[in-house]
Amino acid sequence: MNSDGICYILGWEFQVHVEGRDRRLGTDWSMLKWHVRDLCYSPDGTILVVAAGSSLLIYAAEDAELRKTLKGHRDTIYAVDWSHDGKYFASGSADKCVIIWKATSFEGLVKYKHNDAIQSLAFNPSTLLLASCGCTDFAFWTLDQESVVKTKLPTRATCCSWKFDGQYLAVGLYNGVISIRNKATEEISRIERPGSPIIWRLRWSPIKGERELLAVVDWNQKLSFYQLCGKQLIYGNGHSVQQLALVPKVGKDRNLAFDPCDVTWFGPKCDAVATCGSDRSCVLYSSEGNRLCTINQQQSWIWCCRKRPGENQIVVGCQDGTIETTQLLLTTVHSLYRDRYAYRESLTDVVVQHLVTQQKARIKCRDYVRKIAVYKNRLAIQLSDKILIYEPSTDDPTDMHYRVREKLSQTIDCQLLVVTTHNLVFCKANHLTSMNFQGVREREWVLDGAVRYIRIVGGPPTRETLLVGLKNGQAMKVILDNTFPIQLVKLLGGIRFVDISRNRDKLGVIDDNNTLSVFCLRSKEMLFQEPNVVSLAWSTTNNELLSFSGSDSISIKAGLFPSYAQHVKGVVVGFCGSFIHCLHENTISRVEVSLAPAMYYYLEAGHLNEARQMSCHGLTDPDWTALGQAALSKLNLEIAKYAYIRLGEPLMLAFIQQLELLTREIQIPILQERRRRAEWSENETTPSPGALTAMGDVATYLGKFSEAAALYTRAGAGFGGLRRVVEMYTDLRRFDDAREAMGPGGDYEEQKQLMTKHADWARSTNEHHIAAKMYMDAGEFAKAIELAGEHGWTDVLLEISRRLDKGNRDCLERCAKQLARLGEYAFAADCYARYGDVENQLALHVEARNWEEAFSLVEKHPEHTGRVYLPYAQWLAENDKFEEAQAGFECHVLPLFHYQPSVEQFWKPVYKLQRTVCLLFHFNGCKKAEATLGEVLRLAKESRHLLRLFQHTPIYKQLPLVEFVPENGISHEMAMEYLKSDVRKQSPDSVKYNHTAANPENNASQTLKISPGDPFFEQDLFTAKLLNADLNSGPYTPVQLDAETLRSLAVSEVIVIEPSPPLRPRYYKSVLPEVHVTQCLTCHKLFNTDDYELAVLRMGCCPYCRTPRE
Template identity: 25%
Template sequence: MMNGVVSIRNKNGEEKVKIERPGGSSSPIWSIAWNPSKDEHNDILAVADWGQKLSFYQLSGKQIGRDRTLNYDPCCISYFSKGEYIVMGGSDRQASLYTKDGVRLGSIGEQSNWVWTCRVKPDSNYVVVGCEDGTISCYQLNFSTVHGLYKDRYAYRDSMTDVIVQHLITEQKVRLKCRELVKKIAIYRNRLAVQLPEKIHIYVLKSEDPTAMHYHIKEKISRKFECNLLVVCSQHIILCQEFVGATDPKSSRLLMAKQADWAKSSKEPRAAAEMYLSAGEHMKAIDIIGEHGWADLLIDIARKLDKAEREPLAKCAYHFKRLKHHGYASETYSKMGDLKALVELHVETQHWEEAFSLVEKHPQFKSDVFVPYAQWLAENDRFEEAQKAFHKAGCQDEAVKVLEQLTHNAVVENRFNDAGYYYWMLSMQCLDIARESEDKRDEMLKKFERFQRLAELYYVYRSIQRYTDEPFSSHMPETLFNICRFLLNNLTKDIPPGISKVNTLYALAKQSRKLGAYKLARYSYEKLQELHFPSRLLESIELGSLTIRSKPFHDSEDLIEGMMCYRCSTNNPFLNSQGSVCINCRQPFIYSASTYEVLPLVQFYLEEGISDEEALSLIDLEVPHSDQKNAPGHVVDNGEPQSLKLEDDLDNAEEDPFTAKMSFEQGGSTFVPVKVSRSVLRSMSRRDVLIKRWPRPLKWEYFRSLLPDVSITMCPSCFKMFHSEDYELLVLQHNCCPYCRRPIDEPN
């Protein structure tokens, strides 16, 4: 605080420790920082105040050591990630590096204004400095090796302010604390010279024993020297302004490599690695660094290497992968320009977003990413996403296998809505394969037809299963009545797994009785008596079979009229062993995919030689009759669901060429489709036509509305048709098509 006090409080805000700096308000405290090191025995708090002092305290409030004089007003203090160094800055207009004990090691960078903030990037040697004038500077600190070697004695700098002397034979070590930055080290026989910022210390061994390790200071030279190399002799020191052997780089590297070999054999891997780097032996240095897991040092090497040095870069990337440093490995492969290795890295480490981003720029790696991604999804039971990934990768066979597994699971688990959706996806997958592969076209088109049929059967059975298994049903009796009849009309001898004929007949019997179709209800109960049904339904079926006998032996006339064929006006029975077709003209019925009422649509076909594009253009060329110019209704066809809006007053059947084409020979046993010529197409109103625009190799399907007052909407994805009001309500409820689950905001 500004009064020179540091208050240490618990998480509830209660003060536990109070530290008062000498000088009080004349020493306001501008920055504090906890040492993040996990190796310290106590929590250590560094305090920088404008009495120009740096001090250290334990959590108890006890000061550690003496105050360090700064000679400037400190504004910021920041520890390295492991707590080994401190960065400070302030009114001296520079950021400085200190040891964890507060010994100044040197300037990181001079600025033109006060330094107000400084931060160290975690687990790295990068320092960012912010100044009063708004400028931000970033520095990378390189801690070079300072060392010396003479026969069996090796001396090197440690923690920037200490010197460790190691006997390479006995492996004994001794630490000399200099408490200042060690700049140069030289060793010869029994002498050791250490250059500090403002002086040089000369140490000698206390004993002549060749294994002795006890050094003491013999001389202090209090003078600042600038030199490239320090050499100590028996009676003198030599300061070299140019590096010895600089004229012979090969010899210099050889010497450095031998020193590195010594360091490696003496179990000083970090020193050995740095010497190998100085000698240009990158591969040896990288192996040592990688084996010891020093990722920070390794990335520094990778960043300094030229991108053409592929072998050492590849070795760096290998170690990053092994050490699970995905970011560093990615950076290295990117520098090399090795896109394939980069893709493999993202895949192996399951960094899928990075892999997808790379594939967007380089689509040639699509299969390298999406195939393993799909396999990973499948292994994690995310089959639906796996199918889409296989499909995106172009692996159609795998996509189909995953979908088949999904469908099987859905049926086994009685998730019939999902089963219907997966069968629809399977059918579209088969259509994709048929379009891309001529060899498989016939086989895939047959599968497409089968899967389309199964998709609709499971889609409708979902409602029956919910009615029989759950206490409440969201469907109106008329809808369940229609669904049961549709399902029974379309079930062959081979009933798909999971679909129960018992449940279907039971639901039909109940709804038939409720709606007055007593004859159909009696038939349903009789059929149920021929089947094996669960004991839970026994009482209800037997009671229903008895009570239905008290009802009339006929069906409601209103229900019968609802089964009229819109082509030949024949009233059809509720159940038809021939399927969902008219018993008279064999015209297939078109159902609403919500209520399964028969829609007033008749499918027609194009005469030979008329293409889909030509047919569309002929219909679009329609010139309205004089009495139709103001007729209400329209079809919107802009990629969204096609909506057929027809309201009233279009009674021109005697003038309509299409109506003439609907005629057929009575009593025929084969279906005669409605085929239209160019003149008939030209006479049609685009408002009256719905088109299923199937992708190739399928042909488009055309439907003509015969009731102007019925509004019909078709999904542009699955081509299922609905009463418009039903479709709009379902889409609002689910935000997607209820059949194919196409999102409402998805472009067509």
């Protein structure tokens, strides 16, 4: 490997010797050495075809074994090529013939001729189409055509190449012209090289996209690149930075300084070309024409070179018959510091990637990139003959725009390169050299062994610290302003990797055996070792966290706890927070890892502060919950509060606040010690009752109920321990445990309260019968009565009534009401009787029609006679027992006459009663009742006269109203909407009232005729409906009006009676609007407005329903 980071491996080399006769010289040789004119690989890269003299040599590409020699040409073969599908290959010779060979049997398939010697062959990359160029013409051959049609060229053709998509063919001519033609042989573009040099070779890049370029070499010793349109390309000035973009510019050719014979594209992305020729070497150039390196050197001209498909391998064919393959191993050139990663791409570009924002910037150097170094805001790039130092354009930590700060025009041969704030550090063998940005060497260190690894770990400007791993096993610390390096550790084997922890107190070293050793720098002792490790990285945020990779996995180790692995491909190069930077196949990725196992390690060890630090790096809510619970169990309220603030749980925060108040109130030294150390030691004295209570509260909130019960019990009843146990089990609905904790000698009120809560829970779980029994046992009879009444449990109500004391009047009344509602009047009356409520007893007997019990009770309490006789009389009347009913009414009314004064307020109900009797009995009976009343009331004759004064003789007047109903399908709401619209429209079906005189011979008569056009009734649709209605025949039916007629009515002329449901509304139309009609809104009776107002002024109420009116 050279200092450029390229390793050259010689695959195989030999010279071609062909037996035969040289016909051109006429000399018979037993063995001739032929120069190699052309060669090509099969598409899979397993077979190499070599054109040597007039023979085709078939070699195995892996070991150069000669498999076949094909002789079909009579003169020198100038060109060979392979089809894209690998089934055929072709050869063209100076004998003017083209032969297509079968790749499976190596037999000839087709042979056709040109007019002159064959100069070049090219198979189409997408179809089986062969382009062959002679000196004066070119032709296309396909498998399905019988003859080959040739196209004349203005001058001699030298080379040809198909574009990658197979649509266009570029033909190089002897006069310096490049002709680009389509499949129909039409020329679509023409490129004329300045000076008309011979176009000796050209090739299209085998890749699609923006990089579809045509590489051209001519015998003016120039290399140039063209687009399909004929524009020549060259890129930038080599010092600008663009955000991963290629901006093409028209430019000049690249000078080769030799006569080129062949050109081929090289690299996995075809971003370079290899040229060979008269300088006896194969040189690698970038796709922009920048010379990169020499990859092969020979003793004679190199006539041809080809890249092996799928490999970074180049084969060359020389004039002296030598064929040699060279394998190029390109090492990764990159550098990383914190969140910036820089790497080489396309051998001439540097890409800087910000690992957090994932932004990228490309720096196009236009030269071969040898070394890269990154440190904070510095980027150093070593090129072939200079070193460029870049810095960001602004102070923004995420800025990805770089500018050149310094330029050192020096060629420095080194193995490793490190950049600091103001210095460059070069490493070669066991020498370290510090140089400032002006190119002045400031200091040099000579170490005891060769440097294997170097890493910058930071420090003040000009005083940065370097970690150096030597081949002899020493790990050294070098400070830029210190002449003497400091040895940190010494291993038995060589050191391949070294890194230091965040606090600079631990050192991780990987030796040649891939063993990771971690040392404590204070005591110089080894802390632990890990096998099969290829890289390591200490966390930049936590001093105890270490990550290392090996065997396609990354392991995380926290302190001295066991490590845990996560499957990730690549090697770890950085560790920040919960993210690890992994390098895999020249690509760095940011992978998030879980630190939960590390946190739980610290929780098990009781290190809450370290566990909190781990939790701050992307842990989930369950992990924070575990941390909060562990902190509460340790009574570390500060960490617990921090955890539950992150979780956003206000209930737990309120509980922690209560604990803080408790610890301040009881002022327990042991709690203060707990808060300071965040631990509980077994050697501490027994906690006080206050501490036990606090610990029990914590255990309760954490769901450790058995532990909480034990702690409360230890606290004792003096601190409410027993009460807390009972409350805890009650809240958990574990009532049996609560009763067991309370014991048989517990307080009666507490037991009653516990039983009530048990009943409430049973009720909430729909176990209502059990809940009712529990309510009775707890003495909550009101709730038991309510529950039994809801479900109609008569037996439960009876049991409750028996268990109730007569002094509990409220519960007895509730029980009686529920029994009465269920129809158990006798039991309900018994409940009323227990506390002497005669009125409710009579009401129940009357409601149950139990007249015997009612009358027997009235005999004992005669003051309640009226409460029985009136409903009894009404019941008799309803059952057609009128005489008995009359006697009952007498028993109800006579006491009223005896005890009430003769005032209007008394006689009004009497008048109503008389009206009721008139309705219920015939008039003779009414007169007899009135006469009887007269005999009884002899002593109140004046009162009889007053009574007569209040008897009004009703005079009914016929009001000018006509009833109507809406048609079927018109609801009340719709009808009201039509009436309120008040739109008077002309109906096409209006009626006319005509007096028509009939002819004398037809017995003249006067008739009412309904016909359209009468001006008298043209606008009155209601009258037309009324006249058309048949009101005399059949039962009475109101007039039915449709929607149009309803709209024609004036709302002021319509009266709507809206009684309570289920009665339906009734509608009336005033036919004499000048007669005003008033409706009572209580009884819905209709009155003449003048009469109604007079009655209201005299009586202050409705004359019918006696409802007061203002």
